[in-house]
Structures are given as structure tokens and as C-alpha cells.
Amino acid sequence: MFGPDFPFPYDDWLRHPAGLGSLPEASHGATVAVVGAGLAGMVAAYELMELGLRPVVYEAERIGGRLRSHEFEGADGIVAELGGMRFPVSGTSFFHYADVLGLASAPFPNPLTEAAGSTVIDIGGQTYHGRTLAELPAEFAEIARAWDEALEEIGFTALQDALRARDTGRLKQLWNELVPLWDGRTFYDFVSASAAFSKLPFRYRELFGLVGFGTGGWDSDFPNSMLEILRVVVTDCDTDQQLIVGGAEQLPRGLWTLPVSERSPWPAGTSLASLHGRVPRAGVAAIRRQHDGTFLVRDRWGTSRQHDAVLATCHSWLLTTQIDCDETLFSQDLWMALDRTRYMQSSKTFVMVDRPFWKDIDPATGRPVMGMTLTDRLTRGTYLFDNGPDRPAVICLSYSWMSDALKMLPYDVDTRVKLALDALGKIYPGVDVASHIVGDPVTVSWEDDPNFLGAFKGALPGHYRYNHRMYTHFMQDKMPPAERGIFLAGDDVSFTPAWAEGAVQTALNAVWGVMTHFGGASHRENPGPGDLFDTLAPIDLGD
């Protein structure tokens, strides 16, 4: 996920043998409160520890945050991914840490991929089966073509070529022309106004919204700013995705116990877990700025600790709801951006089943009895996870966003399972999914959780400036001294929300910001994001 807003090569920075930088000895051991033990918090805490600082991680709920792998009882490592579940290989910083931790990955069973085996599209009461696009009726190929043509109307190939070649000059030139043109317009506007889709019947737009390009279900994003969608496609977020075998939560958890490298000023064997007596501090209730430039952080049980800097990685809305923050922590412009950030809703419901029965061949049709399913019914997306013929399998009965997710909000897990099974029963009348269920189902509505209030950011038209303010906040040298020392990270701060890679990249920006805040610097031969900021900075649209 290189660029396009800030095309800094995070993967090169991470891989360089010189490391990310160094700090004056006097600042070794300075404490940085890290609010949130999700991926951004853990990446930042680990790298700050590597530099010799003392991160103090606070977590309100559970290590992992939105990388939450629910382990089914007694099933020996069989998990349901309640948050992030499919990781594009273009997320090279994410996979850097997965590799460091030795985590295995495998192709994610997305629609029309080999990993899915068979895909079923059910729309308007009609059901289509196929393993590839070529096996579906011709209108699906026409839609795929229309999407490619629509993208080409705004010069997509040239943009993607520049990105893949890491030609930052050309990339910035092309992207900076698109930002002011598309910040104010929706994804739906883009599709409906395109010459390619305008000549096709309305039904094609509906089908496109259902099937999308890669992962399906893109009509939930129709109201979002078109820039969000362009970033997804140009950086290949939506193609070639992997799952993490055994669950993505192993990433933040693995960083928690990973010992420092030989480069670190900390003694060999030091880890975040060892610095914390194995458990993070309780959730943060208040953040105050002190007269001497330090911060007082109070946890929910009333204990206050003084810190030399703060890094907030929780959803930005929590800074005005869950956490009592001094208004002076940020400028009013930044508060505006943090509060205007718009989070999307999302719900998922999973069951464990005795075996991957969906691979059984229906003698009447010669096809597998069930496939990865995209539908306009309540379930929207149904994903099938095969753990091998001799182990229980997992079905994500329903993965939905926005109003489809809100339909589920008031219901308990059993009702959600029944509603999903009813919907699937209409698509697969001869298949008794319920008879295969073993163990307890599990469900999540991220918007219903006070420690999240939503699933992930989905920027609306006109939100580029807000994003710009949050993203560039790690560059503090020109800020009034009274606003320095508190940093932000997380996928909602990034330009690629809903992708774990955005959490990693913004965590690395914050690491650079904190390092320079304490008088440190990157190595000359390995410049960091702030060192190259002036050349690569996201375009400023002004006020």
C-alpha cells in the first residue's frame, strides 16, 4: 500500500539494517503512554521500546483491538475473525511484522477465487453459480469491464503504473490532480456519472454494488468519498488477500512478547510484556497536559501516572466520549477533524460446523452444495473457512456494513444465526446448515462497543482536509510548543481506513514523531517519514 497520498516506502525503512533511528542517551527510559493495545499501539510501543524509550500501554478491553480472533471452545485454535480477516499482500509493513513473528498466511476465500472454490451470487431472487468470472453470465463480465473503463476515464492505469514503479514524482502529480476533483464526490456519483455505466441499465449498477471488485458488497460504500475507493483499488487492497493462519490477533499479541533486537539499549530479553509485569495498564479515563510539558494519564480505576509523551491509538471519537481530555491537547481544527471523522458500522456472525460439508457434491447439479455467497438478502456476504477435512470448519454466516449491520444491532447471537439461516435457506433450500453447527456461535457489532463506537472510518465527501490534519499531526516542529508531545495513530488516522496496513504505517509515523520529540533522529542512510515529509507530503487543499 504504497502512497498515493504520502508515498513513503515504509517497508524499506523497516528492513534497513541501521534500524529506524536512535535517541540521545539522556532520553532513554522516558515514558510514552500508549493508549490502546491494538495493532497501531503494539507496533508503536514495540518500536519505541527498541529505541530505548519506555512505552506504557493502556488497554480498555483486550490486546488486539480490532484484530480479534475468537477461539471456539475446545476446538484447538479454530478461530472466527471478528475484525480484520483478509490482508492484501500489498500491505508490506503489515507482513513485515507477520514475518518477524513467523506467522503463516494462506489465500483468503474471496468471491471467485481459487481459495473459495465456488461462488454463488443471489440477487433479485435469481441465483448464479461459478468458480470464475468466466463461468458467470456474460453481464457480470460486462460489469467488470464497465468498472475498468470507468476507472480509465480518470487515468487509472497511468496512476497505478506510477505507484507500482514507485515513481513518486509522477504519482504525486497524477494523484494531486485527482484529490480536489474527487474529494467532494461520492463513489455512487463516480459510478453513475461514468460514461461506462451510464450506457448500461440500472440493474448493472445494482449488480456492481453487490459483487464489487474483489471482495463484494461495495454498495455500502456508495455514499463515501470516491477518494477512499480510488485508494483501495490503486494500492491493490482489494486483490490478492491472505488470511493469517490461527488468527490475525497473533500479530499484536506476538509484538507484546517479542524481545528487543540486539540494537536496542534495553537488556537482551526485554519485551513489552516484561516491562509491564505481563499485563497492560487499565483503560485511560483522562489525559491532562502539565505545565512542564509532561502529561498526566489517569486510568479508569483512578491511578494517575506522569508521562513524557502520549500516543493515542483508540478511535478518535473516544477522545470526546470515553476519555476526559484537556481541550488544550489539540488545536480546535484538529478537534474538528477528530470529531467529524465518520465511522462505518459492521456486524459479523460466525458458527463452527462439524466439517467443510459445503464441498459435498450435489448429485442433481454436480456442483458443491454451497459456495461463498454474495446476496442482496440479509446475510450479504457468507464466507466458508476450511480447516482441513478432519477438523471442524467455520462459516461466517453474515458479514455486513452500514444499514445492513444496523438491522442486526438489537438482536442476540441466536436470533442473528436464525435470521441468517433463514436467508441462506432461501438460496440453498436443500441444505440443512443448522444440522452441522457445533459449539456456540459468535457475533459482533462494533458500533455497540463503547471502546470502539464503530468498525472503521469511511470518509465522506469533503473529508480530505480532516484526514490531512490528522495524518500530518506527527509533524510537530511547526506547531505551538503547547500542542506538542501528544501523537495519533491508527487506521482511522491513515488515508487507508479499514486496512490494518494503515494502522501500521501511521504507528510508524508516530514513532518518527516521538523519536524527534525526544531529540532523536533517523540514520542518515535510512531516512524516516518525517525526513522526507517536505517532498512527499499529502497535498494541502487549504481552507
Ligand SMILES: Cc1cc2nc3c(=O)[nH]c(=O)nc-3n(C[C@H](O)[C@H](O)[C@H](O)COP(=O)(O)OP(=O)(O)OC[C@H]3O[C@@H](n4cnc5c(N)ncnc54)[C@H](O)[C@@H]3O)c2cc1C
Ligand atoms: C469488522 C472489521 C473488519 C475488518 N477487516 C479488515 C480486513 O479484512 N483487512 C484489514 O487489513 N483490516 C481490516 N479491518 C481493519 C483492522 O482491523 C484495523 O485496521 C486494525 O485492527 C486497527 O488497529 P488500530 O490499532 O488502529 O485500532 P484498534 O484495533 O481499534 O485499537 C485501539 C485500541 O484502543 C483500545 N481503547 C479504546 N478506548 C481506550 C481507552 N480509554 N484506554 C485504553 N485503550 C482504549 C481499544 O480497546 C482497542 O484495543 C477490519 C476492521 C473491522 C472492525
